[in-house]
Amino acid sequence: MLAGCTGTGDGDAGNGNGKAGTPSEAGDGSTETSTAGTTNTAGGTAGSGETTGTAGDSPSGTLTVATYSSFTGEGTAGNWLKSAFEETYPGTTVEFVTPDNGVNRYIQRRSQGAPIDADLYVGLNTDELVRADRELEEPLFRSVANRLDRADTVKDALRIDPEGRAIPYDTGYISLVYSEDEVDDPNSFDALLEPAYENALIAENAQQSDPGRAFLFWTIIAKGADGYLDYWQGLVDNGVQILADWEPAYQAYLDGEAPMVVSYSTDQVFYHGEDVDMSRHRIGFLNDQGYANPEAMALFEGTEQAALARRFVDFALTEEAQAEIAVRNVQFPAVEGVEPGAEFSKYALEPPEPVTMTYDELSGSVETWVEQWARQIAGG
Amino acid sequence: MGAVTRARDGSAGDRTAAGVELAGVGVSFDGVRALEDLSIAVAAGEFFTLVGPSGCGKTTALRTVAGFETPDAGRVRIGDTDVTGTPPEQRGVGIVFQHYALFEHMTARENVAYGLRFADPPGGVDRADRVDELLALVDMAGLGERDPAALSGGQKQRIALARALAPGPDVLLLDEPLSALDARLRERLRVRVGEIQRALGITTIYVTHDQAEALAISDRVAVMCDGRIEQVDTPERVYREPASRFVAEFVGDNNVFEARVTATEPPTASVAGVDAALPLPRGTSVGAGEPVTLCVRPEAIRFEGGETTLDATVASAEFLGDAYRLHCDWHGHTLLAKTDARRTPGETVQLGVDAADVRVL
């Protein structure tokens, strides 16, 4: 039954106006009858029928992609993807929507029974996926990994979703950026507690900032779930500043408020050249690690453009697209063996040991971790 | 006076001066009774004054006629129309306040013209002509372009009057219009207001706390106290024949005594602590021993002759220009008297009183 339903959706991909109101309502209704558990198997059984769908040469229609605003616009990865995809598949149109509260918008829509007005989400984090699953009875995204041509080319370390819904397309590594004239590379988490690093670090609020949250998870990996709060108390005692988000934190760092900031290991890609003082853009990996924060794409459950969306994901995983995304988004490619170019490779530093919290590790714990952390900082 | 009378000479179709009637009107503010069963009938074209001390309800009565206060009992009629529930703007009244309430963002001229935005000028004249007419009427021709801030108090009040009259109201309401002006100006303007009222024949209700003003200007006067009417009559009768002790004391100078009737033929009465008896008017029908309130106007007290003489001592004297007013001590009571001749304090005087000048209240 579900396979048939999906098949209809694929067939409909031909007329690009399936998204106007009531038909999508009906679509919602029918797909919502499937449960999370059966999605995987259903996807598997539909595999054979799907091959014909992919083989059908000229896909057409409009694909609505929800993403964050800096992914779109002049010169961005999003814009390149759109043009390249539309060029490769004439008759298709990619449209971006950029809800300001990101994937929360769609979790809330789904929980309130409001229609999801997009086919694909681009820029999903592991903990966002965890949140979506925690909040919703019915799945927000559908499993696609085994119906994609290139899903298996993604680096193992980055495969964040055991259910194959979120497909990573790039990753950043959280690291320190420091000014070597003022401090030495701390090299370890423990060093940050030493007097040499008093009032030296600016971090971001894990309640609302992606790098802030990633850095918190990294300290949990390093110090354990029962040790990270003590470690943070040490950081606080040593004068760490926790600002709202990456932008004010980095601005404060640039203005010389502190010699270190929690940022990305791609920092030098932006800051290099003749007139730039590279001594202020040193990358510090703690414990030889960097926290990988992969960004993923996922198909909304209930999309009527599933085939087109899968084609778009596969397209984003091609070698050419991977290199372009990496350079334009200033993130590392998610696919094994892609070389984004000499300049990128020179300035974008990869940690010796990438670490990340998996879906299963975050699931059930993440909210407590963040809450306890925030209470300790604010209450102290 | 019962029903409202309408002016007799209006030709068909013309609006004529309309009377005003308050019948059994009661007004309360937050449970406090401001007017109690108030009934007044003002004849068409009459200059009618409400006078009383502050807080007596006279302004409330005026505002009830204007429609700013809603009575919780009784009816208000203007002409033949019951206007009890009618909003102020539909009552056809013009009002002038003590502090002018000129619209400061408009010129004098614009102020006068304001009411003509809502009504055609009477007689079908042009609006601009009507404004000129009114400015001339209040002797302000040529000053129309001034801002209110550039006008003197008297000029402001003239403009306020012109503004109230411009739309041709049926009734003119004047709420202490002269109280903010200095004495001489007040008197001059008072005369002018009277002239204008008579020229227009417009029914006018005038509110003042100044009894002299009330007497000077009105066809009839209503003396009010504590939300009630004490007396309604012509100024002369209110002055000469006050209906109550309150009226006697409030209107003009007066000597008021609580006394007891000592004899009936001829009737006399004595005041506590004084041996001498005061004569009472003949025909006073009171029994001996009964308490009476009686009053004698200062100007009725003579310094020569008189049916009864009272021995008193001059306590102080005020020169009023045309006369002296003496405060005399009469066995512990103060007697006011008027005289042409100067008297010095401490001087003993014999004051004469005629029975006809004594009024029993």
Place this chain on the structure above:
Amino acid sequence: MRAAERLGERTERLGGWAGRCGGRVERLALPLGVALTVAALTLVFYYPVGSVLIEAVVRGGRLTATPLLDVLANPFYTGVAHHLFADLWGVPAGTIEWVRAGFRPVEFGLFGFTTYQALLSTLASVALGLPGAYLLARYEFRGRRLVRSLTILPFVLPSIMVAVGFLAMFGRNGTLNDLLGTVGFGPVDALFTLEIVVLAHAFYNAPLVVRLVAAAWEGVDARRVETARALGASPARAVRDVVLPRVLPALLTAALLAFVFTFMSFPIVLALGGLRLATVEVWLFARVRDLELAEAATLGAIETALSVALIYLYLRYEAHQADAGTGGTALARRPLLAGWRTLRDPLRMGLLAYAALALVVFVGPLSSLLVESVTGPGGKLTAAYYEFLFAQQSATAVGTTKPLPAIVNSLVFGVGTLLLAVPMGIVVSVVATRGGPGSRAAETVLSASLAVSGIVVGLGLLRTLVFGTRILGRRIVLTGAVVIVLAHAVAAYPFVSRNLTPALGRLDPRFTDAARSLGASPLRALIDVELPLVAPAVLAGAAFAFAISIGEFDSTVLLAEGVSSYTMPVALERYIGNRSLGPSLGPATAMGTVLLLVTAVSFVAIDRLGGRWEP
């Protein structure tokens, strides 16, 4: 006969009759205005906010106090006060023990700290605003009108731009430390302290004090001051007895607004103070982000209850303050500079010192922002950020955020808000001044949009208008320009009514009575007479309405349909995330500068246009 002497025969007033029929329509205008205002409020405020706050008291379709008690009985939120909710009967014993133990210092939790910083911020706003109001109301100097027009500028600046400006002004390598360094002081480490947060709050809210108080001060009747002086009052005494009673309500209004705003502040707190100075609103935002809506709603409900109570108490106080006085003559302004005499006049010297302080606190961060917009990472002069704006403008890519449409949208929404918020504010003020016994409660309810956290409003709008409401089986979605203007107007009109209510309350009712007796309906009297007489207050309110709209971000970004109806703050926010010049706030500072310039020009225009209307 008398009638024959009459000046002009009174004809049957046909015009009057026409007026009467029209009057019936006009008489409906006020109730209609109230109804429309309430409808607009319900649509874009009560309904959305109610849909969120109800989560605080309803769980699974049943009324419950659990979420409320969970918060109130949690020492993290309420500190020592949590005993009141956790174990009320133990409080006396606990208090005795505390006294015996020698008054150990007590914690007041997140709510306690939030209140504390809001109190400090309010005091700072008043301290910084009051001399400014005095200066603008009582002294004449070159550029006074311009300064007055521009006082409102901080109000429209997005918090991240304030953070940038403050960083550049008060940071370790900021202008202030440079200045202090040249005279041998410093450096001062001001950032990430409570002091800098309080200063930033004062930066936002002192203009409120300046505007409201200056307007009231200008309304002081010179004759009353002269009367007091003639009766033997010293100048200081005259100020206390005559000026203060007139100025105090405005000052308290401004202080109240400042308190409510800084109580619910959070971007500034986080950007300049960090998480260690977190306020309730920081927590509320985090809860919303984690979709823990019951707890978020509970925090929002408590914030709202506190603010509404405060507003109600204030309005009751204000009602007792209203004195009926005529407009009278405004006090004459003195020249600020009086030649050499200036140096011997302590008051003038004090004001000049204040001007220097204001230069540091207000002009410093704003001009720092301007400097940042032309300074590259290496500290060199650059035009790159403005070139970026031009590049954005000429870009062809779909989804590009262009500066020009942002400016146009901001201005259109601003004017639309002004046109909507001013009548709404007038309606509320009229209800408040004429409404009778329940009018204070009514005004409180109608002013509640001041008292609700912006995050809660945003969340509510999202869940109702943006997601749509199912009515008769159809999902009704309300977004787009009209709804944005409506939302802005709802946020803005309390500023109109707060300016207007005291002014209308002081207006001598006889002005209205005179107009009514001349044939004006209540509506006409309002339009022809009352409003022109309180024009300065209307104007001040209108300026605030415009400023609120220009600076508004939260609901704009939610209600913007598609990508086209973005405003200047939204564009600025998007440029923050734009990496085409590398990760830099440069493009945002350039947009911030544009925002400042456009707003400045608008305000000068509003004041000039409105000035003509002033009596």
